Amino acid sequence: MRILIATDAWKPQVNGVVRSLESVAKALREFGAEIEFLTPQGFASIPLPTYSEIKLAFASARAIRKRLDGAPIDHIHIATEGPVGYAARRYCLQGNRPFTTSYHTRFPEYIAARTRLPEAITYAVLRRFHNAGSGVMVSTASIASDLQSRGFERLMHWSRGVDHSQFTPAKALKLDLPRPIFLYAGRLAPEKNVESFLALDLPGSKVIVGDGPSRRALESAYPDAHFVGAKTSDALAVHYASSDVFVFPSRTDTFGMVLLEALSCGLPVAALPVAGPLDVIGDSGAGILDEDLRGACLRALDIPREKARAHALTFTWANSARQFLDNILLAKSTSATRLIASPGF
Incomplete structure (x- = not known):
């Protein structure tokens, strides 16, 4: 099967969407699928305001049609709701081609954290975008339930995996910092709620891996924390x-x-009991979920690293790729008006 994945999130961005798409594409090829990407590369673009790493491509429907007409494509999957995604969506609708989408990012909450735009407006736009397809792939049951309550239709389960050979406890080094070491890794932006972690009264050291628009302000407000910048996967694995x-303070992922990357390195998790951690950690015992984030951090110190690693091993990219393919086959074999939510949530 030849699958085209249209995405506005692409290299050189360093984020979970890009890593997910690259990893699942590699696993899909091992199943015999041929994967191509339609990305902002090759189009003129401008940086997204407040999120300069993301480029808004000038990808018109005409330009997309020129690239795709005549191409040997069996299915189109639209991963993001940006200009590339919208142009690919229009191409499919005009050509009466079935397509699937995926919901990676809670943009309504992100936008609300930076502006005064009500979440309901953004959700209405996203609902219209996704409901035009034959199915929308969602990573967790919590997010699926939330989207369903907001009127999203034809929800499909598509979980994620982790490269256990890259993210491994074997990469541990002795860091010259007071123990215990509490680590955050991710984007430094208002919606990530990083300040709630940095403000905690914790023993030892706080290490922050990542970059973003909030970094300068956070460094100034919390000079005792160790900000080490963005890291490649190998260097990130060493920190894990x-x-x-x-520590995962986000409420919006x-x-x-x-x-998964932290768990795969044998690193227990402390997080809030919200969508994402509830689904990934659940009752595995590999982390502590509590609204009292400080208490969760201290209790997580008692979790054996072996338990964290064992839970991570239950998530594989092979399983993720199989779910992705099954969703596409279901979408292709069933009309959009008859397609129901896939089992598994």
């Missing part, structure tokens, strides 16, 4: 494996790829 607790 060398720390004592991974749909999944949290960093949770």
